[in-house]
Amino acid sequence: MASTVMVWSRGGASTKVSCLQPMPRVISRRVLSTDAADGVLNGPSGLLSPRTDIVLERAEGDAVFSAVEGPVSQYQRTVTVEPVGSDQVEIIERFDYRLAIPVWRVLFTVPFSRAIRQGREWPWWHPPDRFTARQARIVALLATLAVIAGFLGTLLGQTITFAREEFGESKSAQGIALSLIRLSILITVAVAAFADRRGRRRTLLYAAAGAILASAATSLVANLATLAAVQATSRGLSHAMALLIFVFALEEAPAGSRAFVASMLGLAAGLGSGIAVGSVPLADLGDAAWRLSFLLALAGMPLVLFAARRLPESQRFETARRQPRTRPPQQYRFRLVLLAVTSFAVLLFAAPASQLQNDFLRDERGFSATKITVFTLLTAWTAGPGMLIAGKLADLRGRRVLASVGVSGGALFAFWHFTLAGWPMWVLIAIGTLMTATTVPTLGVYRAEMFGTIRRSESNGFLGVAGVAGSAAGLAAAGFMADAWGYGTAFAILIAGPILVAILVLLYYPETTRRSLEELNPEDA
Known part of the structure; x- marks a missing residue:
């Protein structure tokens, strides 16, 4: 009209x-x-x-x-x-x-x-940079896939204690299964290397579909060994999925907003983790009811199909694929070793602190499945504000100090909560979760920023190997020490890993805030 x-x-x-x-x-x-x-x-x-x-x-x-x-x-x-x-x-x-x-x-x-x-002022909630329509669309689609990755990555840790009980296996058998499942990192590395040669988009979508189907198949397993085999496939693909989401998003994000984008992806993955945690009470319905949580993974398939129709290929990858593959620059090996030590040391503590928490709450504190869910949800919500605040500050003020404080402080409060009971335990882990969450946009962004495009995914795959080695070592050591001396002593020893990382970040990590990926990696220029 x-x-x-x-x-x-x-x-x-x-x-x-x-x-x-x-x-x-x-x-x-x-x-x-x-x-x-x-x-x-x-x-x-x-x-x-x-x-x-x-x-x-x-x-x-x-x-x-x-x-x-x-x-x-x-x-x-x-x-x-x-x-x-x-x-x-x-x-x-x-x-x-x-x-x-x-x-x-x-x-x-x-x-x-x-x-x-x-008015014309930048709102407080907005990232430091203006986004284009393409960037907004890609980050939103990748955040949607991050929800699925977060769900798949959390599910096993939340349900394996109930699977072990149905199969009549010991805690030692559970620990061995968890350690063997970590060999799935080989799948992750292979998928990541493929993405550096064939593209982020197609590899990501295939990995997402495969991870969902393998997770759903877990609901059909007959014993702990089969569960470990099927979950190794699902976890390998879901970890590759999470890796590619992260790499893809940071390749597309504005230079001054990469930490903010990382925090958005972390929040989305946290939502998926929360859905996985929220499904745990299903285990109270019967000995085999834990299987229902794995069937929920099929709900993610329509979202993968939705993203497949709308997600373009990474522009940086499209540019890099037309260039000849050259030898790694001199700084590459130092950066790879530095970040590998970081991944190993962080997960030496973080993996057992996360995966053994349900056993600790169930066996040491007498929590039911429902009470475990309530505890997790009420203490994990602090991760959201932690990531949001740190993401904005890291892009405006710098990453290094925030990362150092977050990784050491988060580990300290997590260790402390294993030594107490009652309401102090709830408060301490909530604070620890907040501080640990700040490392997602501060420490995590280095995994994409420190490597050139043609090696970015593959390098992150190798860092995953270091992280898995740290996880396996931490789980084995924590399980042994917890049985011998208790959870408090076990984590008092393992906290040396995060403390080492805090020192390495302050001494050797560069400040990457507001620097383009091409500036940080001249081989991409």
């Missing part, structure tokens, strides 16, 4: 134009005197100048603006002025837009609408 409105021009005169009136998403109205209106419209950063905040605009005509850049697939801003009295006018600013954020759009519509209506 067309109508005639009066549009205020820069010269102060008004003209009549005929325009289509789309149904606006956001309308801002203000009534001002004619003199005041002229300042609002034509002054510095006035309404008749293009915006340069979370949306970069260009003028399409008198008082009509479209988006040059921003997280929107459709966008138009129209400014109209209508007289309401002898010396007053009403300024109407209309925004019609569609966010380029599939799946998660409902979470961002209200804050985005409020931000564009209230």
Whole structure:
């Protein structure tokens, strides 16, 4: 429907134009005197100048603006002025837009609408950089897949104690099974190497589909050995999936917002982990009811198909694949060893602290499956704020100090909670979870930033091997020491790993904030 409105021009005169009136998403109205209106419209950063905040605009005509850049697939801003009295006018600013954020759009519509209506300042919740429509779409799709990866990666640790009970196996057998499952890292390395040669997108989608199907097949196993074999396949593919999501997203993210994107992916994976934890009470329905949690994995297949139709290939990979594969630069080996030691030392503590917690709560504190779920959910929620705050600070202030404090402080509080009972145990692990979560956007981003595109996925696969070695060593050592001396003593010894990492980060890690991947890895330039 067309109508005639009066549009205020820069010269102060008004003209009549005929325009289509789309149904606006956001309308801002203000009534001002004619003199005041002229300042609002034509002054510095006035309404008749293009915006340069979370949306970069260009003028399409008198008082009509479209988006040059921003997280929107459709966008138009129209400014109209209508007289309401002898010396007053009403300024109407209309925004019609569609966010380029599939799946998660409902979470961002209200804050985005409020931000564009209230002014031209960057909102507190926004990443440090403006996102393009492509970047917003890719990160949203990868976050959707991260939910699945988080679910698949958490499920075994939450349910194996119940599977062991059904199969009549000992804790030692459970520990051996968990250690053998970690050989699935070989699958992860192979998939990661394939992604460096054939592409991120296709490899990621195949890994996601395979991990889901293998997880669903776990519900059919007849003994602990078969469970270990099937889960080795699922875990190998789901870890490759998580690795590729991370690499893909950070290759597409703006240089000044990589830590923020890492925190978003961490939150999405945390949601998946929370769903896995929330499924644990199903185990209380019967000896074999733990199998129902693995069947839930099939719900992720429609999301994989949804992403497959919309996810493009990484631009950096498309550029790198056209270049000849050269020898690694001199700094490559040092960085690989440094990050491998970090992965080993962190998971030496973190893997047993996470995987043995349910056994600790069940055997040492007498928790039921439902109470374990309540404990986990009520103490793990702090991870979200931890990642969000650290992601923004890491992009604005730097990574190294935050990473060092997060990895050492998180381990200290986690160790402490194994020595106590009652409400202090709940409080301490909640604080430890918050501090540990800060390492996702601070320490985790180095895994993508320290390697060139043609070796980024493969290098992360090798780091996964180091992490698995640390996990296996930590689980074996923790299990032995917990039986001999108790959980407190076991983790008091293993905390040496995170303390070592905190020192390495401060001494040897570079500061990568707001530096492009090409600057950090000249072989990509």
